[in-house]
Amino acid sequence: MERGNPTGRPIVFAHGFGCDQSMWRYVWPSFADDRRVILFDHPGAGHVSVDDFDFDRYRSLGGYARDVVDICDALELQDVDFVGHSVSGMIGLLAGIERPDLFNSLVMIGPSPRYLNDDNGYVGGFEPADIEALLDSMDSNYLGWSAQMAPVIMGNRDRPELGDELTDTFCRADPAISRHFAKVTFLSDNRGDLARLTVPSLIMQCSDDVIAPGSVGDYVHRNVPGSTLVQLNATGHCPNLSAPAETTAVIQAFLAA
Amino acid sequence: MTAARPTDSAEELLDGAPCGYISTLPDGTISTVTRAFEALTGFAREVLVGRVRLRDLLPVTDRIYHETHYLPLLLSHGAAHEIASNLVRSDGTLVPVFLSSVLVRDDDGEPRSIRTVVFPATDRRLYEQEILRTQRGHEDIALQLQQSLLAGDLPQADEVDLDVGYQPGVTRLEVGGDWYDAFWIEPGVSMALVVGDVVGRGLKAAIAMGQLRSATRAFASTGLDPAGVLRALDRYSIAYGVGEMTTIVYAELTLASRALRYACAGHPPPLLAAPGRVPTYLFEARSMPIASWDTLHRTSASVELEPGATVLLYTDGLVEHPSRSIAAGMEALLQIVGKRAGETPQQLGRAIRDELRTPDYHDDTCLVIAQLEPGS
Numbered sequence: 001m002e003r004g005n006p007t008g009r010p011i012v013f014a015h016g017f018g019c020d021q022s023m024w025r026y027v028w029p030s031f032a033d034d035r036r037v038i039l040f041d042h043p044g045a046g047h048v049s050v051d052d053f054d055f056d057r058y059r060s061l062g063g064y065a066r067d068v069v070d071i072c073d074a075l076e077l078q079d080v081d082f083v084g085h086s087v088s089g090m091i092g093l094l095a096g097i098e099r100p101d102l103f104n105s106l107v108m109i110g111p112s113p114r115y116l117n118d119d120n121g122y123v124g125g126f127e128p129a130d131i132e133a134l135l136d137s138m139d140s141n142y143l144g145w146s147a148q149m150a151p152v153i154m155g156n157r158d159r160p161e162l163g164d165e166l167t168d169t170f171c172r173a174d175p176a177i178s179r180h181f182a183k184v185t186f187l188s189d190n191r192g193d194l195a196r197l198t199v200p201s202l203i204m205q206c207s208d209d210v211i212a213p214g215s216v217g218d219y220v221h222r223n224v225p226g227s228t229l230v231q232l233n234a235t236g237h238c239p240n241l242s243a244p245a246e247t248t249a250v251i252q253a254f255l256a257a
Numbered sequence: 258m259t260a261a262r263p264t265d266s267a268e269e270l271l272d273g274a275p276c277g278y279i280s281t282l283p284d285g286t287i288s289t290v291t292r293a294f295e296a297l298t299g300f301a302r303e304v305l306v307g308r309v310r311l312r313d314l315l316p317v318t319d320r321i322y323h324e325t326h327y328l329p330l331l332l333s334h335g336a337a338h339e340i341a342s343n344l345v346r347s348d349g350t351l352v353p354v355f356l357s358s359v360l361v362r363d364d365d366g367e368p369r370s371i372r373t374v375v376f377p378a379t380d381r382r383l384y385e386q387e388i389l390r391t392q393r394g395h396e397d398i399a400l401q402l403q404q405s406l407l408a409g410d411l412p413q414a415d416e417v418d419l420d421v422g423y424q425p426g427v428t429r430l431e432v433g434g435d436w437y438d439a440f441w442i443e444p445g446v447s448m449a450l451v452v453g454d455v456v457g458r459g460l461k462a463a464i465a466m467g468q469l470r471s472a473t474r475a476f477a478s479t480g481l482d483p484a485g486v487l488r489a490l491d492r493y494s495i496a497y498g499v500g501e502m503t504t505i506v507y508a509e510l511t512l513a514s515r516a517l518r519y520a521c522a523g524h525p526p527p528l529l530a531a532p533g534r535v536p537t538y539l540f541e542a543r544s545m546p547i548a549s550w551d552t553l554h555r556t557s558a559s560v561e562l563e564p565g566a567t568v569l570l571y572t573d574g575l576v577e578h579p580s581r582s583i584a585a586g587m588e589a590l591l592q593i594v595g596k597r598a599g600e601t602p603q604q605l606g607r608a609i610r611d612e613l614r615t616p617d618y619h620d621d622t623c624l625v626i627a628q629l630e631p632g633s
């Protein structure tokens with residue numbers, strides 16, 4: 001979806017696992033005056049049709065990164081500022097490595113190149129058993145079930161009454177694809193890619209973030225050449241919703257620099 | 258009519274509410290709890306208030322969901338209703354709950370607190386698990402039915418080596434109506450090779466597949482040529498309302514003459530690989546799917562196979578893939594078969610499955626490979 005000033009320099013916002021482009025609802029309007037604002041949903045999120053989801057293409061974050069490049073190319077964007085929340089930070093990083101020519105800068109909010117702890121002292125924040133439990137729970141589908149986040153009922157075309165009530169829900173997602181996205185996200189390991197980024201980058205690290213702890217933000221900063229690290233006062237994993245003013249100010253200051 | 262006198266003070270009404278009710282700061286730190294919340298969690302309010310955040314009471318799995326789904330919803334919409342979660346009690350056990358929250362903002366619009374009611378959901382969770390088990394059971398039945406329908410001995414002959422295979426898609430929901438078959442039309446003289454694809458998924462498709470598969474066997478034994486078998490299937494499908502729009506490739510191999518007669522109803526063409534030649538597709542005798550709008554023009558075609566020739570029948574799941582066109586998939590299949598001349602049907606089948614399919618391939622696929630013995 002395109003907003004803002006069509007002749008302005010493009011800025012692309014990418015949402016993370018668990019939500020859709022409405023994550024940016026308090027942020028993008030601040031850029032609308034002079035920037036061409038591009039918002040999109042990853043497949044399976046928001047209103048992206050999932051009948052023909054390609055599990056093969058999206059077997060790793062590389063597939064999601066290819067989408068970013070494809071979107072930029074399809075819209076003939078140049079000089080893009082890319083803002084990725086959560087896993088979309090790494091997705092943006094991969095896109096930036098593949099096509100440095102497309103991007104002016106990369107902003108990563110709460111990025112993590114590896115969510116699992118390992119034996120060599122890396123602390124990602126999660127044990128493999130945690131993620132196994134997450135995927136199991138998503139399988140049994142009890143997690144996240146609510147009328148508001150109601151999953152698109154896939155394969156239940158004979159029960160249209162379930163689907164009709166689900167219009168205009170927030171952060172709705174196809175359960176099978178969400179699970180796939182969770183698996184790809186939480187089992188990804190992009191630590192080896194960090195050093196390959198040549199696009200100028202900003203890491204925005206929240207306080208007290210259980211998904212991407214401070215030590216992970218430091219790790220990303222240490223390993224991405226020339227990156228800038230900003231510690232936010234905002235707590236939690238979603239400063240774009242909990243502290244949009246601070247989030248916007250930090251992004252704008254970085255882009256103006 | 259007299260106005261009812263309040264029976265509870267507001268404070269007592271709140272603290273004695275029949276569900277857990279808490280208030281937290283925007284960062285999740287618990288600031289107020291009710292008696293029911295203490296009872297539910299086993300923690301006294303002195304332990305909780307000002308010291309514990311709501312997320313600290315969640316197991317890791319729910320914590321991830323809390324951060325990635327619940328809070329975004331709450332912060333964005335100001336409310337989140339009936340979110341399934343678990344709480345870790347003071348004794349370490351889990352209690353399933355539903356959470357409903359509203360976000361309270363101050364005059365400047367900044368989040369001030371979050372009010373959350375907490376309903377125990379143990380019984381409801383059990384019901385849900387029961388429903389889930391039932392649904393899984395249906396999926397298992399469909400898969401078992403399909404596998405039992407496809408089981409059975411292949412015809413044995415010195416002149417021809419056979420391999421067949423079925424692979425379900427990545428999720429169990431994808432159990433579909435694909436089938437393969439190989440059987441004697443006349444023992445020792447001619448055999449039928451069949452691959453078909455019934456529209457739809459699940460139990461219904463599996464049942465329709467079983468019916469069409471049996472019907473095909475029955476019609477094949479009556480001396481009909483391939484086009485005649487397809488016409489009989491049209492009549493059967495229309496008469497009994499079974500398997501409309503099924504696609505099928507039916508081929509009949511006569512061992513002595515090495516003649517292959519075949520017909521395709523809306524199905525991908527058979528692949529023919531002869532020793533020393535580039536593999537090709539057999540593009541003749543094509544017509545519409547079974548019981549579709551045009552069933553009048555069924556035709557058969559015939560080709561004489563060379564010694565050592567390999568014929569391959571398959572369902573579209575093998576060559577069709579969202580990331581590439583069917584044409585590209587068919588080209589890939591040609592390449593694989595072309596570079597594996599001389600391999601047995603079993604080796605070839607394995608190579609095709611390994612190279613064309615990926616671990617998370619979502620469509621089911623069927624494959625029949627027949628290879629004539631090399632000439633002496």
